[in-house]
Amino acid sequence: MLKVNTNTISTKNNEFIPANTSIMNTGRKNLYWISQFCGWSLFVLVNLVIISNYESVPVERIFVWIILGLIGISVTHILRAVIRKNAWLDLPLKKIIPRILIASLISGIIIYSLTTSFSILLGAFRSEEYKWISSVAGIINLSGISLVWSLIYFSLHYLESYQKAEIESLIWESAVKDFEIKTLKAQLNPHFMFNAMNSIRALIEEDPENAKVAVTKLSNILRYSLKIERTETVTLEDEVKTIKDYLDLEKIRFEERLRYRLNISADSYNVEIPPMMIQTLVENAIKHGISKRTDGGEVDLITKVETGKLLVQIRNTGHLNSQQLRSSDGFGIANTKHRLSLLFGEEASFSIKNENESTVLCEITIPIGGIKR
Structure with a gap:
């Protein structure tokens, strides 16, 4: 029977998973949240820097951008949950593309709507300041950001899946190699011993x-x-x-x-x-x-x-x-x-x-x- 060290790997749903799964899962979750925070923080910071080059930015509007970042983190996290729950990662590309485009548009609308509501409540903007053209531009901008987020998320997942497949292939290749070598040895030993015993048998009486x-x-x-x-x-x-x-x-x-x-x-x-x-x-x-x-x-x-x-x-x-x-x-x-x-x-x-x-x-x-x- 071919055995693989269970201290190293186990199998579940045809995937190789490290034995210390809980530790690795915790590490992945931490990395996910760090990436979320850093990504949206960078987006907010870049926009504030660009705006400040043309006009002064009141404190209220700085808070609005911070709120936008927090809303972005929340909405894309919900988008991630939808992707995982509905197993979009397992779908063929032709089915993934329309889902991601629609989900990104909806995410952009939600982020823009919530941010606009908070900005009005904080007094950073007045409702009459919002024009439909600027609203459409804002939705398109945030939908594009959501689309980029989705592309990065899917790309990282596919890269991780590829690496897992490579590791799985190497592990099984090594196991099969070890099994074949042992099998070949087993074939050799009886053949050798048969001839050796024949030599001794011929000598015992003579x-x-x-x-x-x-x-x-x-x-x-x-x-x-x-x-x-x-x-x-x-x-x-x-x-x-x-x-x-x-x-x-x-x-x-x-x-x-x-x-x-x-x-x-x-x-x-x-x-x-x-x-x-x-x-x-x-x-x-x-x-x-x-x-x-x-x-x-x-x-x-x-x-x-x-x-x-x-x-x-x-x-x-x-x-x-x-x-x-x-x-x-x-x-x-x-x-x-x-x-x-x-x-x-x-x-x-x-x-x-x-x-x-x-x-x-x-x-x-x-x-x-x-x-x-």
Whole structure:
């Protein structure tokens, strides 16, 4: 079962919500009210500055502008409640536009009407001073401000929704990646253990002393197998130790039919690689190459570091026909490519080919420190 840390996220209505939802909601509410206050205060201040450049502004009219700001905050807050209650944010754009235009016009009329009423009550203006042309202009102006407010509100919501979707996508991508890697490991371990146990079974009756050696080497491999269940990468040094134990087990089984060489550069020992990946390819080299030849053959493992990348070469006696080269089944090719892609993306590479008529060459390139998190 795929599990996600519930201390980090939970799901509700198909949205990812932080576990500390109450804290975040409080923060969003505070930010909303601060934005409301600052936005309308800026609108009032700019208008007062502009007016003061042409005429003196009585205290009564300053109060009127302050009241206008407070009314603007109240009306747009009600508009926000209408938007949320009627789920306008979930509507398609062609349905949102007419609703917002009408709501902005109504908001402008309400703000203008209430402000006008208060200004008359305060004596800042007389009713006969209001002309229908100036009233229409005032309504259009305030409706435009309400429209700008709506555009900002919708834009911020869509931006937040986009960011949530991105976070959700990244979380699930990471979870699926972890799940796939663990699944691939589970596929590898039974295959490896089956061959290892076959090697020991063949030795128990024929050569008890060598069987004891094989058991010791198998215990090392089992210990390594338990270790890799808790990590997505291991050092090349640890992998090579396991490969040597495996090859020694197979050497006891194949005797002189199997010859191997390990040429590991000193600067490659600490490079991080997917566990059991190289070992599986070595195992396949024996299974599909050496074991099919009556005279056996050789397996060479070479590693070196070049231009910030680890180059791994596995060369074995054998030959793959065109069908085998195209097929991913049975040769560890699919798993290897998939694991490299999950961990390193396009920076890693894998290839297998016939180097000549009697030699198969497998090459892997892994970026040093290039794991995709």
